[in-house]
Amino acid sequence: MLVSTKGRYALRVMVDLAEHQADGRIPLKEIAARQGVSEKYLENILSVLVRNDMLSGMRGKGGGYRLTRPAETYSVGDILRLTEGSLAPVSCLEGGKGGCERAAECTTIGMWQSLDRMIGEYVDGISIADLAKSPHGAACL
Amino acid sequence: MLVSTKGRYALRVMVDLAEHQADGRIPLKEIAARQGVSEKYLENILSVLVRNDMLSGMRGKGGGYRLTRPAETYSVGDILRLTEGSLAPVSCLEGGKGGCERAAECTTIGMWQSLDRMIGEYVDGISIADLAKSPHGAACL
DNA sequence: AATAAACCTATTATAGAACTCGGAATAACG
DNA sequence: CGTTATTCCGAGTTCTATAATAGGTTTATT
Numbered sequence: 001m002l003v004s005t006k007g008r009y010a011l012r013v014m015v016d017l018a019e020h021q022a023d024g025r026i027p028l029k030e031i032a033a034r035q036g037v038s039e040k041y042l043e044n045i046l047s048v049l050v051r052n053d054m055l056s057g058m059r060g061k062g063g064g065y066r067l068t069r070p071a072e073t074y075s076v077g078d079i080l081r082l083t084e085g086s087l088a089p090v091s092c093l094e095g096g097k098g099g100c101e102r103a104a105e106c107t108t109i110g111m112w113q114s115l116d117r118m119i120g121e122y123v124d125g126i127s128i129a130d131l132a133k134s135p136h137g138a139a140c141l
Numbered sequence: 142m143l144v145s146t147k148g149r150y151a152l153r154v155m156v157d158l159a160e161h162q163a164d165g166r167i168p169l170k171e172i173a174a175r176q177g178v179s180e181k182y183l184e185n186i187l188s189v190l191v192r193n194d195m196l197s198g199m200r201g202k203g204g205g206y207r208l209t210r211p212a213e214t215y216s217v218g219d220i221l222r223l224t225e226g227s228l229a230p231v232s233c234l235e236g237g238k239g240g241c242e243r244a245a246e247c248t249t250i251g252m253w254q255s256l257d258r259m260i261g262e263y264v265d266g267i268s269i270a271d272l273a274k275s276p277h278g279a280a281c282l
Numbered sequence: 283a284a285t286a287a288a289c290c291t292a293t294t295a296t297a298g299a300a301c302t303c304g305g306a307a308t309a310a311c312g
Numbered sequence: 313c314g315t316t317a318t319t320c321c322g323a324g325t326t327c328t329a330t331a332a333t334a335g336g337t338t339t340a341t342t
Contacts, residue, residue, distance in 0.1 A: 002143040002230040004299065008249065015248040027318065036243060041301055047320070059319035060309025076252065089143040102177060107156040107272050108149065110280040111217065115263055122256055131248050140251040145330065168287065182332055188289070200288035201340020 002119075003084060009037055010045050010083040011076060011128070017055070018071035018132040025064030045083060052082055071132060077123035087123065089115050143260070144225060150178055151186050151224040152217060152269070158196070159212035159273040166205030186224060193223055212273060218264035228264065230256050 012035050020026055028046065032039040046065060049055045056068050067074070080087055090112045092100040103109050126140070134140065153176050161167055169187065173180040187206060190196045197209050208215070221228055231253045233241040244250050 001232055005301095006299080008231055008233070011249050012247070019248075025318095029318085038301065040303075043319080043321095044301085050319090057319055058309080059307070059317085061315095061317045062310060063308085063318045065319085090149055091142055092149070104278040106153070107160075107277050108152050109278060110275065111267060111272060113280055115260070118259065118263060119256070122259060126252060131252060134251065136248050137245040138251045140255040146332095147330080166287095170287085179332070181334075184288080184290095185332085191288090198288055199340080200286085200338070202284095202286045203341055204287045204339085206288085 002087065002089060003080060005041075006045055007080045007084040009035070009042060010049060010079055011131075012037075013042065013046065014049075014054070014067070014074060014079055014128045015131045017065060017067050018074075018128045021067060021071065025058060025062065025066050027064040031065070048083060049079075054079065054082065071129035072127050074128045075124050076126045076128065076131070077120060079128070080123060087116075087119055089119065143228065143230060144221060147186055148221045148225040150176070150183060151190060151220055152272075154183065154187065155190075155195070155208075155215060155220055155269045156272045158206060158208050159215075159269045162208060162212065166199060166203065166207050168205040172206070189224060190220075195220065195223065212270035213268050215269045216265050217267045217269065217272070218261060220269070221264060228257075228260060230260065 013031055016031055016034060017026060028039055028042060032042050035042075046055060046057065050057045050065075053068055054074065055065050057063070057065050077087070086094050088094050092103065092106075092109060093112055093116050100106065100109070131140075154172055157172055157175060158167060169180055169183060173183050176183075187196060187198065191198045191206075194209055195215065196206050198204070198206050218228070227235050229235050233244065233247075233250060234253055234257050241247065241250070
C-alpha cells in the first residue's frame with residue numbers, strides 16, 4: 001500500500017472543501033458526516049493540514065475550515081506527501097534512515113527511481129480542482 | 142510503501158539468478174551472501190516462487206535454485222504481485238475485503254484507478270532480463 | 283554414512299495504522 | 313455573562329503486517 005487512510009481521507013476532505021468553498025467555513029462535523037469518516041480521526045489529519053497552512057481553521061461558533069488558496073493551486077502530490085510523509089514506492093528511496101548502502105551495486109534501484117519519478121509526476125499533475133470538477137466515481141483521464 | 146522487503150528481495154534474487162543462469166543450480170547460501178540478506182528469510186520468499194513455478198529448487202548436495210524459463214519471460218509485475226499479493230496504491234482497489242462501498246460517490250477513486258493502471262503497465266513492461274543487462278546502480282530509462 | 287542442500291511449520295519482536303478519549307482554548311450569540 | 317459550537321492538543325488503545333528467527337525433516341550426492 002502506497003497511501004494509507006490518512007492520505008486518502010485528507011485528499012477527500014480537501015476536495016470536499018474545494019466543492020463547498022463558496023459556503024464559507026465548514027465545520028468538521030459536516031465534513032465527517034458527508035465523507036462517512038470518524039470526526040475524531042479526521043481531526044488529527046486536518047490538524048496537520050492546518051499546521052502547514054493548507055487549511056485555515058477557526059474555532060468557536062460559526063467556525064470551521066476553509067482552503068487558504070484557490071483550489072487549482074493544491075496538487076494531489078503536495079497533500080499526499082504532507083500527510084503520508086513520503087510517496088516512495090520502496091523504503092530504499094526514502095532519505096536518511098531507509099537509504100540503502102548497496103545502492104551502487106543494486107540491480108533494481110534504477111527501476112524504483114524511475115517508478116518513483118513517474119508516480120511523483122502523476123500526482124503533481126493533478127489539482128484538487130481537477131478532482132472536484134470531474135464526475136464523482138469516474139475515472140481520471 | 143508500495144513494495145516491502147519481500148518483493149524487493151524476490152526481485153533481486155530473480156535478477157541474480159538471471160545473471161548466473163549459465164552456472165546451473167545456485168544454492169540459497171550463495172545468493173544470500175551475494176545479496177547481503179539472511180538465508181532464512183530468503184528461504185521463505187523463495188518458497189513462494191517455487192510453489193508458483195517461477196523457480197525450480199532441488200535439494201541435496203549439488204542442489205539449488207534456477208529459473209524455469211528464459212529471463213525475458215519474467216515481468217517485474219508478475220514477481221511483485223506474487224510476493225506482495227497486490228500492487229494497488231490504496232486498499233480501496235484491492236478486490237474483496239478492502240473494497241469501498243462509497244466508490245460510486247468517491248471524488249478520488251478515478252485518480253487511484255488511473256495511478257494503479259499506470260503502475261501496472263510500468264512493472265509489466267520490464268523483465269528481469271532488462272534489469273540484469275542494464276548497468277547496476279543505474280537508472281532505468 | 284556423511285554432507286549439503288531445499289523444504290516445512292511455528293514463533294516472536296517491532297512498528298505503524300487506525301482509531302479513541304478527555305479536556306482546554308476560543309469565538310459567537312442571547 | 314453564560315451557553316453553545318467549534319477547533320486545538322496530547323495521550324492512550326487496539327490491531328495487523330512486516331521482518332525476521334528457530335528448529336527440525338526430507339532429499340540428493342559423494
